[in-house]
Amino acid sequence: MTAVAQETGRAIRPFRVDVPEEQLTELRRRVAATVWPERETVLDSSQGVPLATMQELARHWATDYDWRRCEARLQALPQFVTEIDGLDIHFIHVRSRHEDALPLVVNHGWPGSIIEQLKIIDPLVDPTAHGGSASDAFHLVIPSMPGYGFSGKPTTTGWGPERMARAWAELMERLGYSRYVAQGGDWGAFVVDQMGLQAPEGLLAVHTNMPATVPADVDEALRAGAPPPSGLTDDERRAYDQLVRTFQQVEYAKYMAARPQTLYGIVDSPVGLAAWLLDHNDADGQPAAAVASALDRTTSDTGELTRDEILDNITLYWLTNTGVSASRLYWEYKGGFFNAKGVSIPVAVSVFPGEQYEAPRSWTERAYPQLIHYNRLDLGGHFAAWEQPQLFAEEVRAGFRSLRGPEIPGPRR
Amino acid sequence: MTAVAQETGSAIRPFRVDVPDDALTDLRRRIDATRWPTGELVPDREQGVQLATMQELARYWTTEYDWRRCEAKLNALPQFVTEIDGVDVHFIHVRSPHADALPLIMTHGWPGSVVELLETVGPLTDPPAHGGRAEDAFHLVLPSLPGYGFSGEPTELGWNSPRVGQAWAELMRRLGYPRYVAQGGDVGAGVTDAMGRQAPEGLLGIHLNLLVTALAGPLSGDTEQERAALESIKTFQASGFAYFLEQATRPQTIGYALLDSPVALAAWMLDHDTDSYYKISRAFVDGQPAGNLTRDHVLDNITLYWLTGTGASAARSYWEDFGVAATAAAAGQARPEVSVPVGFTTFPGEIWRTPRSWAEQSYRTLAYFNEVDRGGHFAAWEEPDLFTAEVRAAFRPLRAPQVPEPRR
Numbered sequence: 001m002t003a004v005a006q007e008t009g010r011a012i013r014p015f016r017v018d019v020p021e022e023q024l025t026e027l028r029r030r031v032a033a034t035v036w037p038e039r040e041t042v043l044d045s046s047q048g049v050p051l052a053t054m055q056e057l058a059r060h061w062a063t064d065y066d067w068r069r070c071e072a073r074l075q076a077l078p079q080f081v082t083e084i085d086g087l088d089i090h091f092i093h094v095r096s097r098h099e100d101a102l103p104l105v106v107n108h109g110w111p112g113s114i115i116e117q118l119k120i121i122d123p124l125v126d127p128t129a130h131g132g133s134a135s136d137a138f139h140l141v142i143p144s145m146p147g148y149g150f151s152g153k154p155t156t157t158g159w160g161p162e163r164m165a166r167a168w169a170e171l172m173e174r175l176g177y178s179r180y181v182a183q184g185g186d187w188g189a190f191v192v193d194q195m196g197l198q199a200p201e202g203l204l205a206v207h208t209n210m211p212a213t214v215p216a217d218v219d220e221a222l223r224a225g226a227p228p229p230s231g232l233t234d235d236e237r238r239a240y241d242q243l244v245r246t247f248q249q250v251e252y253a254k255y256m257a258a259r260p261q262t263l264y265g266i267v268d269s270p271v272g273l274a275a276w277l278l279d280h281n282d283a284d285g286q287p288a289a290a291v292a293s294a295l296d297r298t299t300s301d302t303g304e305l306t307r308d309e310i311l312d313n314i315t316l317y318w319l320t321n322t323g324v325s326a327s328r329l330y331w332e333y334k335g336g337f338f339n340a341k342g343v344s345i346p347v348a349v350s351v352f353p354g355e356q357y358e359a360p361r362s363w364t365e366r367a368y369p370q371l372i373h374y375n376r377l378d379l380g381g382h383f384a385a386w387e388q389p390q391l392f393a394e395e396v397r398a399g400f401r402s403l404r405g406p407e408i409p410g411p412r413r
Numbered sequence: 414m415t416a417v418a419q420e421t422g423s424a425i426r427p428f429r430v431d432v433p434d435d436a437l438t439d440l441r442r443r444i445d446a447t448r449w450p451t452g453e454l455v456p457d458r459e460q461g462v463q464l465a466t467m468q469e470l471a472r473y474w475t476t477e478y479d480w481r482r483c484e485a486k487l488n489a490l491p492q493f494v495t496e497i498d499g500v501d502v503h504f505i506h507v508r509s510p511h512a513d514a515l516p517l518i519m520t521h522g523w524p525g526s527v528v529e530l531l532e533t534v535g536p537l538t539d540p541p542a543h544g545g546r547a548e549d550a551f552h553l554v555l556p557s558l559p560g561y562g563f564s565g566e567p568t569e570l571g572w573n574s575p576r577v578g579q580a581w582a583e584l585m586r587r588l589g590y591p592r593y594v595a596q597g598g599d600v601g602a603g604v605t606d607a608m609g610r611q612a613p614e615g616l617l618g619i620h621l622n623l624l625v626t627a628l629a630g631p632l633s634g635d636t637e638q639e640r641a642a643l644e645s646i647k648t649f650q651a652s653g654f655a656y657f658l659e660q661a662t663r664p665q666t667i668g669y670a671l672l673d674s675p676v677a678l679a680a681w682m683l684d685h686d687t688d689s690y691y692k693i694s695r696a697f698v699d700g701q702p703a704g705n706l707t708r709d710h711v712l713d714n715i716t717l718y719w720l721t722g723t724g725a726s727a728a729r730s731y732w733e734d735f736g737v738a739a740t741a742a743a744a745g746q747a748r749p750e751v752s753v754p755v756g757f758t759t760f761p762g763e764i765w766r767t768p769r770s771w772a773e774q775s776y777r778t779l780a781y782f783n784e785v786d787r788g789g790h791f792a793a794w795e796e797p798d799l800f801t802a803e804v805r806a807a808f809r810p811l812r813a814p815q816v817p818e819p820r821r
Contacts, residue, residue, distance in 0.1 A: 035722065036669075036672060037668040037672045037725035040729075047666075050665070054669060156454055251659055251661075252663070252666075255658065258461075259461035260460050260461055261450070264462070265677025265681070266670060267448055268449075268677055271669045275670070276666065276670070324450035328454065331460055
């Protein structure tokens with residue numbers, strides 16, 4: 001790479017979403033021309049996403065659904081692209097009008113995107129307009145993971161959570177944030193755990209809504225399919241049982257970890273993509289109960305997940321042709337899932353009841369010895385920011401509150 | 414069901430393949446309109462079916478491939494449909510010119526179909542015309558599994574391999590064969606193994622080219638061969654098993670892509686075992702097929718799945734055999750031993766090379782075992798002559814005048 005190209009690479013370029021009309025026409029044409037399988041032979045979703053669900057979603061997608069509404073919402077946000085470690089990284093960057101706001105980088109997961117985070121932007125950036133105080137304000141950075149959304153697609157192996165974590169630290173430095181915090185769920189939780197392990201200069205703390213807390217002996221029993229170790233408390237035993245169930249529902253993850261390239265159908269067939277993106281689990285079902293109920297919700301005054309938001313996310317995957325490139329993240333990652341990783345910087349944890357497992361306080365305290373916040377919520381699940389944006393924003397505020405103001409510690413070295 | 418319907422059901426109706434031009438035009442249009450992902454990030458099949466392989470397959474499929482050639486080949490064979498247990502079963506039925514030929518029902522697997530077995534029809538039914546002897550002749554029955562090819566798709570639960578095995582016994586009875594043998598690989602091996610355990614009246618013996626019992630639980634690892642086979646199974650379960658898990662748990666979900674995108678279907682079907690993948694990939698990319706596993710033959714099979722829209726229903730057979738409900742139902746249920754004579758052939762490219770000791774442990778009635786020097790998972794398809802020689806050899810002792818009376 002020449003010096004000039006490096007210069008260009010480090011530049012932060014404005015980005016605007018502007019999908020050509022013919023791409024939307026082509027999408028609708030493909031949806032309308034779908035060749036359908038016959039109906040499943042069961043009355044529930046035990047063979048996958050039911051035909052009736054997919055046909056109703058496809059009908060709406062091809063007729064009433066309006067991508068331009070989502071696009072306009074994205075265009076109203078300051079977006080940028082910058083090259084990090086050889087790859088274009090797309091991100092939303094919204095500065096708070098409160099000068100001493102705390103910089104925060106928020107990481108989405110799979111099958112998500114920046115669409116998951118849109119509803120938390122205002123409450124986090126402008127808390128006084130959303131029931132908070134100015135001292136809770138954040139400068140917000142929401143990157144698209146490599147291979148996802150408007151970020152570049154890696155052309156070489158190695159873009160796992162570890163490398164993303166380093167990229168986000170570089171991004172925050174490039175944006176001039178010398179002290180900041182990070183937040184994540186799903187893959188985003190893996191990334192913030194890695195950030196915690198790498199402890200880049202300037203990272204004060206992380207908040208996770210999918211904490212990795214499982215002690216080594218419990219993790220071993222889970223992998224072996226063995227009975228739980230003796231002496232678990234009720235909370236721990238409950239978490240163990242939830243994890244057993246989770247590991248019975250992750251064939252989609254195992255598939256992507258093994259054969260991401262074979263999923264040609266999720267970039268060639270919109271309905272194939274939609275079914276694949278819908279068929280992941282949460283505590284209450286597979287497809288995730290939160291998503292299944294959202295498909296029946298056409299509007300929400302309280303910010304709950306709606307059918308159009310589900311389609312915004314799926315349509316983003318379609319338009320960016322990222323079904324396969326996003327799947328490769330599962331192939332890249334060879335580490336453990338919910339096992340404690342040894343993060344020693346300050347960590348805030350929110351436990352939402354619909355998550356894969358409800359991390360017990362006991363495990364969480366051991367996994368994150370500098371635990372600065374632990375709270376169990378009554379509502380919300382795996383897509384906490386998407387499902388319960390107000391609650392989620394309150395958790396992020398509360399989680400990082402102790403780091404603020406005169407009490408903000410100096411950057412660790 | 415009324416008596417009249419039953420009458421219709423048990424009738425054996427002639428069947429002919431006749432695909433409308435529209436379907437072929439639409440298929441080509443869809444392949445041409447394929448939207449591709451970016452290429453894999455590794456130089457081998459470790460992330461799945463390689464982009465270059467798929468793009469060359471798609472090019473050949475739309476420009477040089479001719480389904481009508483396959484259709485003519487199928488229609489040159491006597492084909493029938495008959496309703497068994499509520500499902501229309503399609504089958505090829507070729508009677509040998511030799512009146513005392515041994516009736517044989519041979520079952521394909523996944524991702525296969527009757528197309529896998531077509532090159533064996535001549536040698537098995539008419540051996541003198543193919544370098545064999547008249548006394549090795551078979552009357553051949555090649556059914557399409559329920560949910561596959563031209564058979565009907567079950568609309569109710571329970572169509573697992575044992576149920577298919579029962580349907581095959583009924584089919585042979587209906588065809589008027591009081592004494593017969595059965596053969597199978599892959600899913601067909603599961604069906605044939607089940608038939609061996611059910612031991613329907615008239616079944617004289619079975620021949621298998623996949624040891625399905627090895628997937629049910631670990632076999633011994635005492636010899637070098639056994640340890641090598643265990644290692645191969647471990648590799649398969651660690652890296653080659655993803656399609657199996659997906660089909661066993663979420664056939665409907667992957668079904669949407671398989672029904673809507675020809676390239677998705679082709680990739681899904683190519684992504685089987687390592688040996689056959691590289692053989693097929695070389696056939697397309699380097700123009701160097703292994704044996705009979707040519708570009709046209711591979712596409713005949715994929716096109717058959719496409720035209721019959723059976724990607725999801727075929728995948729569902731794994732849900733029926735290996736899904737959560739199936740596994741729970743089978744748990745703790747002792748299966749009867751196979752009581753008829755068993756023949757087994759190990760092909761070297763198979764997912765694991767079954768040692769004789771494993772075949773003996775699995776089947777106390779093992780009467781024939783051989784390991785050959787060519788061929789892989791799709792043995793009948795890849796090496797039809799060698800495969801035919803094995804089937805003849807395995808069943809030779811069961812023939813008249815040594816043919817035993819039907820048991821009981």
